[in-house]
Amino acid sequence: MKQCQLTVPSVIHAGQGCINQISEIINIEQAKNILIFTDKGVRGAGLCETVEKICATVSYKVIDDLTAEPAVADIERVIAEIGEAKIDLIIGVGGGSVMDASKLASIIVGADYTLRDLLKDSSIAKKHIKTIMVPTTCGTGSEATCNAIVAIPEQESKQGIVNNCMIPDYVILDVNMIAKLPPKIIASTGVDALAHVVECFTSKKATVLSDTYAKEGARKIFHNIRKAYNNADDMEAKSEMMVGAFYGGVAITGSGTTAVHALSYPLGGKYHIAHGVSNAILFAHVMAFNKDACADRLAQLCDAVYPELSSKSIDEKAEHIISEIAEVVKATNIPISLKEFGVKDSDLDFLVQAGSQQTRLLVNNCKKLSLDDIRYIYKKVM
Structure with a gap:
């Protein structure tokens, strides 16, 4: 057998209702300031309600205006919006675009490099904030990967940023999150x-x-x-x-x-x-x-x-x-x-x-x- 490697999220919770495990994770990580990434469709469908209720025991901020398959400028805008805020934990609730943005924020917020630097050389990335991924579709796999895909309008294409530090720390696989998926x-x-x-x-x-x-x-x-x-x-x-x-x-x-x-x-x-x-x-x-x-x-x-x-x-x-x-x-x-x-x-x-x-x-x-x-x-x- 040739040498090989596989990097997986540290903790995976699976099963109906396991969304409630986020409360335990917050306690384990002693998180006081939480950033939730989602989109208006997911939030409008009520899929973020439980997460927000759990996070209400501490301080949290929701970013829900991400575009589908976000471009570089979208991510840069969000990072600028976060600014110098102290963030202890990031939770991504949504599809691949939301989770990719969450993972990118975890390595850019507080860093001395930018998203455009990562597009040139993703090896410089380091994780600054731990993440929880909560998929609301049954397909992207972003909750398990070290990849984040961003659109580059000037090239009319997309590019992947890849670094093992983007592997999520926690994953919640709760079928209730896709129960009403069209x-x-x-x-x-x-x-x-x-x-x-x-x-x-x-x-x-x-x-x-x-x-x-x-x-x-x-x-x-x-x-x-x-x-x-x-x-x-x-x-x-x-x-x-x-x-x-x-x-x-x-x-x-x-x-x-x-x-x-x-x-x-x-x-x-x-x-x-x-x-x-x-x-x-x-x-x-x-x-x-x-x-x-x-x-x-x-x-x-x-x-x-x-x-x-x-x-x-x-x-x-x-x-x-x-x-x-x-x-x-x-x-x-x-x-x-x-x-x-x-x-x-x-x-x-x-x-x-x-x-x-x-x-x-x-x-x-x-x-x-x-x-x-x-x-x-x-x-x-x-």
């Missing part, structure tokens, strides 16, 4: 989580440790995403999705996503297509392109998820995983064409150039992508 969001975030586990398992950087989480995450998500999407009352399926998404985040820290995520970043940066949707559009096509370089890995994943197909050939099992990906996207009614979002054939040159610059993720892909390969994949989804 099917559309279950679909897009769930497919994002599915992309995490499949990409991580087929990544060049996959290890025996990341594989464990990727395989189990894939099993949970493949078997439960359609149930969670179709039946709002299926709390067991939603619980499995939430844990599966967390496992996907853990897998990312030990392995890494690949060309699906790399090629999706320009779609979010320029056309503002939701992250999970842009991944879903590309997902099956990228895996089909990669198949000849990772058929054995896809077959191993098939064995873990669908053991009843163990007698099938490697190629048949690899093809089954790819067809299941496409079927999940179809069954959850996610758009499958970029034209639905106003992307034109004349945009191809931009997409190819912007996608090719996502080298942080493309180097993980099991197959090297030329500019012509990237163009081929984008054309498949036009």
Whole structure:
């Protein structure tokens, strides 16, 4: 076994009602001044009420005006708003954007470097404030990762800041937080989580440790995403999705996503297509392109998820995983064409150039992508 590493959050609370564990965490950390990150949609749905009630025993401030998939200027504005305030603990209650902003605040507030410094060199980051992550979707995995994604409007793309110091200190996986999640969001975030586990398992950087989480995450998500999407009352399926998404985040820290995520970043940066949707559009096509370089890995994943197909050939099992990906996207009614979002054939040159610059993720892909390969994949989804 080659040497490998996996960094996970220090404490994970899972189970219905575990949101109340935040009270104990505040006591353990002796926190007196708490900063809560959320957004107006999450707060308006009442998902922050319990957290605010718990934090009312001390001093707290809520930042709820984050934009979806925030840009550099949004994060800089929030950091400026915090200013010199004394913060003992940061709680992120929301989806990936909220949690990413929370993690960035934990390493920037009180630091002698800026967000733009981190965009140039994320290795300089240090954690200054401990964090609690409370996901309200079942897909981003941000509650487990050392990554934070920010949009860079001038480049019409996104960039990831990566440093292990951003691994959350505490995670709350309470299914009550996604009990009323709209099917559309279950679909897009769930497919994002599915992309995490499949990409991580087929990544060049996959290890025996990341594989464990990727395989189990894939099993949970493949078997439960359609149930969670179709039946709002299926709390067991939603619980499995939430844990599966967390496992996907853990897998990312030990392995890494690949060309699906790399090629999706320009779609979010320029056309503002939701992250999970842009991944879903590309997902099956990228895996089909990669198949000849990772058929054995896809077959191993098939064995873990669908053991009843163990007698099938490697190629048949690899093809089954790819067809299941496409079927999940179809069954959850996610758009499958970029034209639905106003992307034109004349945009191809931009997409190819912007996608090719996502080298942080493309180097993980099991197959090297030329500019012509990237163009081929984008054309498949036009």
